[in-house]
Amino acid sequence: MIITRRQARRPLTSSSSRRPGSLVRTATGVVGLASVAATVWLGLWVTPPSTNLGQLVRLLYIHPPVAWVAYLAFGVTAAASLLYLWRRTRSVVWDRLAAASGEVGVLFCGLTLVSGSIWGKATWGVWWTWDARLTSTALLFVLYLGYLALRRVPSDPGTRAKRSAVAAILAFADVPISYLSVYWWKTLHQTGTVLNPQRQVHVHGLMAWTLLLGFCAFTLVYAWLVAHRYAVEALAERQQGEGLARALAERRAEGRAA
Amino acid sequence: MWRDAALVAGKDIRVELRSRVATNQVLPFALLVLILFAFALDPDRGFLGQAAPGLFWVAVLFSAVLAVQRSFAIEASDHAREGLRLSGLDPAGIFLGKAAAVAAQLGVLEAVLTAGVVVLYGAHLEGALLLLGTCLAATVGLAAAGTAYGVLAASLRVRETLLPLLLLPVVAPVLLGATKAWEAGLAGHPAQGDPWLRLLAVFAVVYLALGVLAFGPLLEES
Numbered sequence: 001m002i003i004t005r006r007q008a009r010r011p012l013t014s015s016s017s018r019r020p021g022s023l024v025r026t027a028t029g030v031v032g033l034a035s036v037a038a039t040v041w042l043g044l045w046v047t048p049p050s051t052n053l054g055q056l057v058r059l060l061y062i063h064p065p066v067a068w069v070a071y072l073a074f075g076v077t078a079a080a081s082l083l084y085l086w087r088r089t090r091s092v093v094w095d096r097l098a099a100a101s102g103e104v105g106v107l108f109c110g111l112t113l114v115s116g117s118i119w120g121k122a123t124w125g126v127w128w129t130w131d132a133r134l135t136s137t138a139l140l141f142v143l144y145l146g147y148l149a150l151r152r153v154p155s156d157p158g159t160r161a162k163r164s165a166v167a168a169i170l171a172f173a174d175v176p177i178s179y180l181s182v183y184w185w186k187t188l189h190q191t192g193t194v195l196n197p198q199r200q201v202h203v204h205g206l207m208a209w210t211l212l213l214g215f216c217a218f219t220l221v222y223a224w225l226v227a228h229r230y231a232v233e234a235l236a237e238r239q240q241g242e243g244l245a246r247a248l249a250e251r252r253a254e255g256r257a258a
Numbered sequence: 259m260w261r262d263a264a265l266v267a268g269k270d271i272r273v274e275l276r277s278r279v280a281t282n283q284v285l286p287f288a289l290l291v292l293i294l295f296a297f298a299l300d301p302d303r304g305f306l307g308q309a310a311p312g313l314f315w316v317a318v319l320f321s322a323v324l325a326v327q328r329s330f331a332i333e334a335s336d337h338a339r340e341g342l343r344l345s346g347l348d349p350a351g352i353f354l355g356k357a358a359a360v361a362a363q364l365g366v367l368e369a370v371l372t373a374g375v376v377v378l379y380g381a382h383l384e385g386a387l388l389l390l391g392t393c394l395a396a397t398v399g400l401a402a403a404g405t406a407y408g409v410l411a412a413s414l415r416v417r418e419t420l421l422p423l424l425l426l427p428v429v430a431p432v433l434l435g436a437t438k439a440w441e442a443g444l445a446g447h448p449a450q451g452d453p454w455l456r457l458l459a460v461f462a463v464v465y466l467a468l469g470v471l472a473f474g475p476l477l478e479e480s
Binding site for chain 2: 085139142143145146147149150153155158159162163166167169170171173174177178180181182184185
């Protein structure tokens with residue numbers, strides 16, 4: 001298939017950048033990134049160190065919000081997959097949303113593990129401990145890595161959408177069971193080994209506001225990334241469709257010329 | 259639905275009895291895993307006896323992946339899947355039948371592996387009722403989740419590599435629950451195994467239900 005660079009670029013960029021959706025998207029991104037910057041500034045310079053955790057408490061403004069976004073993203077993926085599977089609401093919109101949210105969710109889940117690991121090294125002295133929350137987050141991470149791998153297998157879009165939606169539901173059903181199992185694993189037989197930094201920290205005043213800002217900031221960044229990922233997905237689908245139509249037209253023109 | 263399930267299960271088990279792939283390949287593989295664990299954990303230091311429940315269930319898990327792959331490999335040749343789709347059998351019945359056949363094979367495998375951990379790792383079987391109940395619940399759960407993911411991956415070119423990645427994290431609670439229940443049983447405290455047994459039962463019920471619901475659409479698309 002021969003497509004000149006101008007032809008390939010024209011239909012994809014011309015309309016999408018002027019859509020009203022992109023303005024909202026840009027605004028979300030700007031506000032989101034600005035509030036992340038504000039969280040960093042408040043978290044690193046303005047808020048006081050904690051009496052128990054000292055400077056380490058500053059991770060509090062990053063780690064829980066990032067973890068919250070990961071859970072939110074996987075919840076959105078499951079909800080969108082359900083909406084796709086339900087015949088009355090079946091639409092490609094839900095499939096794209098599930099894909100976008102799943103990808104961003106895996107990113108934030110990875111960030112949760114990394115930031116948690118750094119915090120763990122500093123407070124507990126080890127990068128990793130088989131604590132209930134850590135272990136179930138790690139399981140969640142590989143669970144959704146599998147989901148993304150399944151999505152990446154090339155196949156017919158309709159088939160892929162249905163298959164991925166079922167996979168998302170099958171994976172999501174496992175989340176409470178695996179959390180419960182890991183929780184029992186660590187609490188039924190050996191109590192007291194679970195280190196919970198949150199219990200030692202009394203959050204109040206400016207710290208609480210910074211934490212709240214962190215939650216809002218990362219949620220906005222999540223929305224922004226998902227919107228972008230969604231748009232890319234839509235453009236890729238359109239490019240596929242248009243590429244095929246163009247190739248067909250070219251072949252027909254060749255046939256007429258010959 | 260039940261009649262269709264019995265038909266499909268009978269067919270799968272008949273295919274296995276004639277081809278003997280499960281007995282000639284999956285079963286020796288499981289025993290090999292038991293032997294490899296002995297190399298990894300020095301047998302003289304008593305780790306093996308302590309770790310026997312976990313090693314047993316890891317061996318079962320790996321073999322379950324193979325059993326599920328085999329269960330859908332027999333549908334891949336000679337367009338058997340199209341035949342299954344056109345047969346007019348209830349998809350829920352097909353799911354239950356295939357899951358039952360996988361469960362039956364896993365049951366045999368677990369019996370052999372149990373003998374293996376007794377002989378090779380020196381495990382003492384106590385609390386037989388709990389051990390049996392655990393095997394039953396865990397096997398149904400593994401077979402249900404495995405069959406659901408098996409059909410999901412069946413039509414993909416990368417199914418051999420993708421199925422373990424999809425299935426193993428999902429069945430991680432089964433590994434954990436079954437290991438803990440077996441530990442409790444072998445240690446002679448069957449009461450401690452009860453919550454785990456219930457967890458395994460919940461897992462089995464959830465994935466049986468999801469499989470019954472999802473198998474039809476997945477079979478259509480595969």
